[in-house]
Amino acid sequence: MPDPSxxxxxxxxxxxxxxxxxxxxxxxxxxxxxxxxxxVMEVPSEEPxxxxxxxxxxxxxLEAGAAILEANGARGTYYIAAGLExxxxxxxxxxxxxxxxxxxxxxxxxxxxxxxxxxLRHVDGTTLxxxxxxxxxxxxxxxxxxxxxxxxxxxxSGSLGKRALLARTFRSCRAGGxxxxxxxxxxxFLQAVEIxxxxxxxxxxxxxxxxLVADPGWLIFFTHDVxxxxxxxxxxxxxxxxxxxxxxxxxCQVLTVDAALDRMxxxxxxx
Ligand SMILES: [Zn+2]
Numbered sequence: 001m002p003d004p005s006x007x008x009x010x011x012x013x014x015x016x017x018x019x020x021x022x023x024x025x026x027x028x029x030x031x032x033x034x035x036x037x038x039x040v041m042e043v044p045s046e047e048p049x050x051x052x053x054x055x056x057x058x059x060x061x062l063e064a065g066a067a068i069l070e071a072n073g074a075r076g077t078y079y080i081a082a083g084l085e086x087x088x089x090x091x092x093x094x095x096x097x098x099x100x101x102x103x104x105x106x107x108x109x110x111x112x113x114x115x116x117x118x119x120l121r122h123v124d125g126t127t128l129x130x131x132x133x134x135x136x137x138x139x140x141x142x143x144x145x146x147x148x149x150x151x152x153x154x155x156x157s158g159s160l161g162k163r164a165l166l167a168r169t170f171r172s173c174r175a176g177g178x179x180x181x182x183x184x185x186x187x188x189f190l191q192a193v194e195i196x197x198x199x200x201x202x203x204x205x206x207x208x209x210x211x212l213v214a215d216p217g218w219l220i221f222f223t224h225d226v227x228x229x230x231x232x233x234x235x236x237x238x239x240x241x242x243x244x245x246x247x248x249x250x251x252c253q254v255l256t257v258d259a260a261l262d263r264m265x266x267x268x269x270x271x
Pocket of ligand 1: 055056113117153154155
């Protein structure tokens with residue numbers, strides 16, 4: 001008799017197909033956004049700049065990640081989705097308000113990752129504006145700041161229809177894309193390289209730093225948990241330490257996203 005858990009029902013098959021089609025549509029939309037930038041700014045080529053960023057954010061990114069950055073005299077950018085506050089998930093516990101306060105007090109940057117962490121393609125403009133304001137209020141009670149924050153797209157998924165709102169609301173918006181920001185760059189769709197498992201992949205990421213040093217620009221890394229037993233989208237403390245130390249040893253400026261924008265003299269996006 002077949003194992004009932006192995007039997008694929010028509011509805012399960014349809015759900016998988018629908019998810020695959022949605023992923024494809026998402027990749028296509030990201031490519032369109034890159035092909036037709038909204039704002040273009042120039043990333044200087046004089047010096048290699050590296051930013052280490054964290055999404056969601058798991059508590060281990062504070063406990064281990066922030067400590068490693070600080071030990072190297074650097075700071076990171078933490079894109080917080082307040083709707084995930086304190087949530088316990090397999091392999092990770094999300095940061096709470098006290099954790100965010102700790103990060104800010106230690107000189108790290110708190111960025112926005114939306115409140116509800118939905119794929120922006122599936123949220124209407126009014127709902128998104130409310131969601132972003134709600135997350136902004138949460139962050140402002142912890143770390144008030146006079147200027148606009150930086151943002152990271154949930155699932156690195158951009159949305160053509162929301163570009164104007166995002167560019168108005170944030171100083172920059174970070175996606176994925178596995179690339180280095182060089183020369184003409186859309187600050188509302190910055191590229192980034194993921195630090196994720198397997199371990200072999202993390203160790204290979206030093207090549208991105210080599211490529212940056214050879215042809216300077218702005219390399220933004222992103223990850224999630226920094227834990228001895230990382231999730232698929234995190235890394236171990238020693239491997240994170242290795243990357244930070246390597247970037248510094250190769251002469252890179254290691255800066256938060258906000259500090260990198262200041263250093264590059266990039267203007268803020270259109271008001
Ligand atoms: Zn996320």
